[in-house]
Amino acid sequence: MTDSRIASLTPAELDVEQKALYDSIVTGPRAQGHQLFALHDDQGRLNGPFGLMLHVPGLGSALQELGSAVRYRTAMTARIREIAILAVAAATESEFERYAHERVGRAVGLSDEELTALRSGEFGSEDATEQAAYLVCRHLLEGANTLGDEEFHRFEARLGHSVLLELVVLVGYYRTLSQLMSVFDVGAPEGGGDE
Numbered sequence: 001m002t003d004s005r006i007a008s009l010t011p012a013e014l015d016v017e018q019k020a021l022y023d024s025i026v027t028g029p030r031a032q033g034h035q036l037f038a039l040h041d042d043q044g045r046l047n048g049p050f051g052l053m054l055h056v057p058g059l060g061s062a063l064q065e066l067g068s069a070v071r072y073r074t075a076m077t078a079r080i081r082e083i084a085i086l087a088v089a090a091a092t093e094s095e096f097e098r099y100a101h102e103r104v105g106r107a108v109g110l111s112d113e114e115l116t117a118l119r120s121g122e123f124g125s126e127d128a129t130e131q132a133a134y135l136v137c138r139h140l141l142e143g144a145n146t147l148g149d150e151e152f153h154r155f156e157a158r159l160g161h162s163v164l165l166e167l168v169v170l171v172g173y174y175r176t177l178s179q180l181m182s183v184f185d186v187g188a189p190e191g192g193g194d195e
Helices: 016-027 048-053 057-072 078-092 095-107 112-120 128-141 149-159 161-183
Strands: none
Touching: 016 048, 016 057, 048 057, 048 095, 048 161, 057 161, 078 095, 078 112, 078 128, 078 161, 095 112, 095 161, 128 149, 128 161, 149 161
């Protein structure tokens, strides 16, 4: 685990509320099936934003629940979700999100060329819906806090209002995680940023 500005907690150091949050992360949907990235190190300390969440379990529980909803209970396709997350990772230079979600992206069908393009901010897709989703994210990440009427109607027509709303929430959520990890100097796990 990389050094950070706040101590990573082992399971033995957790109080009751922290332990409940820890258990919801390590036994929830992120931990089901084949593991594409490490949720914790060999001593049980949570990687990435999850370890930070343990320090304020009331807020951490709400954050992890929102993240679970964004990842597992939305109408957007898995490819669109990962394109959007990786757009945030590139724009915010989030080492952990890149580490984790390039692995997930590969698993949902993103090619190495697409991952490289996302990393450089030059993604393009022949799928008009994927391209629209990417453009919404880029627009929001480049300083705009809204969409103009014309943009809104164009993106809503292509994506539908549910997916458009989900994308706006996703960008805000992953931007929050990135900022947390940046402020507290949390990166990818040891050896995790080598791809």
